[in-house]
Amino acid sequence: MVVVLNYIYTAKYLVSANAPPIEAGALLVHGGRIASVATLKEIKRNNPGVKIVDFHDALLVPLLVNAHTHLELTDFGLWAKLAGEVASPENFVDWILCLIRIKRKLSGKQYQLSLGHGIAQSLASGTGAVGDILAHHPARNLYLSSPLLGSLFLETLGHDPTVVHQLGNELKEALKDNVVGSVKLGVSPHSPYTISKNYLKRVYRYCQQQKIRCTTHLAESSEEVEFVEWGNGDLASRLYPQVGWENYLPHPSGLRPVEYLQQQGGLFPENLLVHGVRLNDAEIQLLAERQMRLVLCPRSNAKLNVGKAPAGKLHRAGVKLALGTDSLASCDSLSIWDEMTFAQHWFGTELDAPTLFNMATQGGAEALGKENEMGSLEAGKLASFQILQPKTTVAIDSVFDYFVSSDCTDDIAQVYHSGKQLPSLTLLHE
Numbered sequence: 001m002v003v004v005l006n007y008i009y010t011a012k013y014l015v016s017a018n019a020p021p022i023e024a025g026a027l028l029v030h031g032g033r034i035a036s037v038a039t040l041k042e043i044k045r046n047n048p049g050v051k052i053v054d055f056h057d058a059l060l061v062p063l064l065v066n067a068h069t070h071l072e073l074t075d076f077g078l079w080a081k082l083a084g085e086v087a088s089p090e091n092f093v094d095w096i097l098c099l100i101r102i103k104r105k106l107s108g109k110q111y112q113l114s115l116g117h118g119i120a121q122s123l124a125s126g127t128g129a130v131g132d133i134l135a136h137h138p139a140r141n142l143y144l145s146s147p148l149l150g151s152l153f154l155e156t157l158g159h160d161p162t163v164v165h166q167l168g169n170e171l172k173e174a175l176k177d178n179v180v181g182s183v184k185l186g187v188s189p190h191s192p193y194t195i196s197k198n199y200l201k202r203v204y205r206y207c208q209q210q211k212i213r214c215t216t217h218l219a220e221s222s223e224e225v226e227f228v229e230w231g232n233g234d235l236a237s238r239l240y241p242q243v244g245w246e247n248y249l250p251h252p253s254g255l256r257p258v259e260y261l262q263q264q265g266g267l268f269p270e271n272l273l274v275h276g277v278r279l280n281d282a283e284i285q286l287l288a289e290r291q292m293r294l295v296l297c298p299r300s301n302a303k304l305n306v307g308k309a310p311a312g313k314l315h316r317a318g319v320k321l322a323l324g325t326d327s328l329a330s331c332d333s334l335s336i337w338d339e340m341t342f343a344q345h346w347f348g349t350e351l352d353a354p355t356l357f358n359m360a361t362q363g364g365a366e367a368l369g370k371e372n373e374m375g376s377l378e379a380g381k382l383a384s385f386q387i388l389q390p391k392t393t394v395a396i397d398s399v400f401d402y403f404v405s406s407d408c409t410d411d412i413a414q415v416y417h418s419g420k421q422l423p424s425l426t427l428l429h430e
């Protein structure tokens, strides 16, 4: 007989999304799920004799969601150094060309190692779910032993009809698995500038028919807008010859990126859009009308010097937002706490700290279709939470300011996934 034990976890403040912090708050956990959330006093009264784990003056907070990343590129800094590449390319297209040069030299084993490091760093920084993009599909088996939830989007791109026909078949074969470990398989048609119109249409149609989640980089840079609209610019003149696509340059579409995506059948809510730096007002309106979700990656955008997403306009228009780190090829850490800190500076008054926390929890969970499992501390969801131990006293009315203060990643004392404490967190921090 399996005995399922109940536990009560309590801390100075329990903070969830969409709710004010609870002083001396507590969770009753049964079989890896939250059975109830209230003050310790109330939970104790209703559950006498249940073992209490008291974190005293710490904060008990949901695990965060990194809605857009490429964990297979975690070792990028090392690879760049070994290849003698400049760490910070001057502009977006320089950066893509650098990435391509480095990726061409990699072995499958290097991707595997790098993805393993990415998973470990994500866990150590209090991330519970990811929207992870994988170009080296065989590495996906590393997720078999990871507690991370979310989606693993298999990347696909290309132009040559024979090549993409073959890629499409391989993708369908890989997608038969449906899940790997605790993540669901999805597809990432990379972006409008790296995939043919016909293949993009086919991928979206297939995903909608099969109810498979997608994610697409969109409106990241002015170079992309120019390419989609007019078929020229640096992407046409520098990227395309570099990868042997000179014969596949598209005709000018005359369309903005969102209109172009709509034409290819890409505006459906399960297609998670990423970046949206170069969206105009009409595009924002269209995304809101189509109930699209968008992941903002401010640190990556700043590093690649592509501009600032119209975050306030998107938020006010009702486009549901999430946060992502993107990869360590364009960002300094995989911590969503760090992303929140940067976003607070980058977007200023456009998004306040509670909104950023919401994007990092509930918004991210919804973006990955995991809102019934995580994103907030509520009865019925997984008991997936982290314990933050601040070095100085945090007042209850400044909890959200503390969340964007740049201290939280270092303050993570413990991490629980589905009621199980993650071992060796201190080792992961080193």
Ligand SMILES: [Zn+2]
Residues within 6 Å of the ligand: 068, 069, 070, 217, 274, 326, 327
């Ligand atoms: Zn990306």
